Amino acid sequence: MRILIVEDEPRLAKLLCRAMEEARHSADCVHDGRAGLERARTGEYDLLILDWLLPGLDGLSLCRTLREEPGSAGAVPILMLTARDAVSDRVAGLDAGADDYLTKPFSLEELGARVRALERRIVRPLRQAEEAHEMEAGGLRFDPELRTVRRPGSGEEVRLTVREAAVLECFLRHPGQVLSRGQILRQAWDDPQVVGEQTVDSVVYLLRRKLEPLEPGFSIRSVRGLGYRLDPGGRE
Numbered sequence: 001m002r003i004l005i006v007e008d009e010p011r012l013a014k015l016l017c018r019a020m021e022e023a024r025h026s027a028d029c030v031h032d033g034r035a036g037l038e039r040a041r042t043g044e045y046d047l048l049i050l051d052w053l054l055p056g057l058d059g060l061s062l063c064r065t066l067r068e069e070p071g072s073a074g075a076v077p078i079l080m081l082t083a084r085d086a087v088s089d090r091v092a093g094l095d096a097g098a099d100d101y102l103t104k105p106f107s108l109e110e111l112g113a114r115v116r117a118l119e120r121r122i123v124r125p126l127r128q129a130e131e132a133h134e135m136e137a138g139g140l141r142f143d144p145e146l147r148t149v150r151r152p153g154s155g156e157e158v159r160l161t162v163r164e165a166a167v168l169e170c171f172l173r174h175p176g177q178v179l180s181r182g183q184i185l186r187q188a189w190d191d192p193q194v195v196g197e198q199t200v201d202s203v204v205y206l207l208r209r210k211l212e213p214l215e216p217g218f219s220i221r222s223v224r225g226l227g228y229r230l231d232p233g234g235r236e
């Protein structure tokens with residue numbers, strides 16, 4: 001993959017760059033937010049590794065701004081690096097459009113695992129592109145390749161992050177079933193041992209907020225003590 005690293009700490013930046021190159025990726029590194037945004041806007045990258053606290057433009061604003069861009073620049077998977085680990089910070093990061101986050105300090109093994117997981121999420125849909133078709137979610141249509149959900153006939157459409165799409169897919173593959181947080185983690189994350197079950201709650205929260213306004217009957221219900229169940233809405 002072609003990876004852009006936006007990290008202002010020179011030693012860490014160098015370390016990340018070397019680790020990515022050892023994993024046979026090509027990596028470019030910039031040290032402030034504005035330069036990062038400029039580079040990312042070229043749409044030439046397969047993945048962004050983005051620090052939260054940056055001079056010029058912080059990672060959260062960069063992420064949000066980039067998500068407004070059309071085409072491949074706006075859709076690029078983003079792994080956010082952060083020293084913050086409160087649930088609200090995590091939600092803020094995912095909400096700004098990050099696909100995953102890693103809390104500092106982290107090991108290079110952990111970073112490698114997250115990058116591989118995101119790669120699988122990107123490469124797999126591309127390989128399946130020929131046979132890719134929309135999945136039905138009650139009154140909504142989900143395109144796993146483009147990661148978009150639309151309401152037929154209305155022109156309304158939202159784009160999901162890699163993680164949101166993986167969680168939605170998980171529900172759609174098990175219609176009517178209650179899924180535990182553990183089951184969702186195992187199916188939607190390739191390395192479930194490094195993320196907590198609260199992450200599932202955060203992603204479900206974001207999915208609800210994006211999809212419920214599109215289709216009034218759509219909801220992801222909490223089933224107390226068990227997990228979640230998708231009620232797709234739409235016509236019976």
Ligand code: CA
Nearest residue numbers: 008051053054
């Ligand atoms: Ca920093």
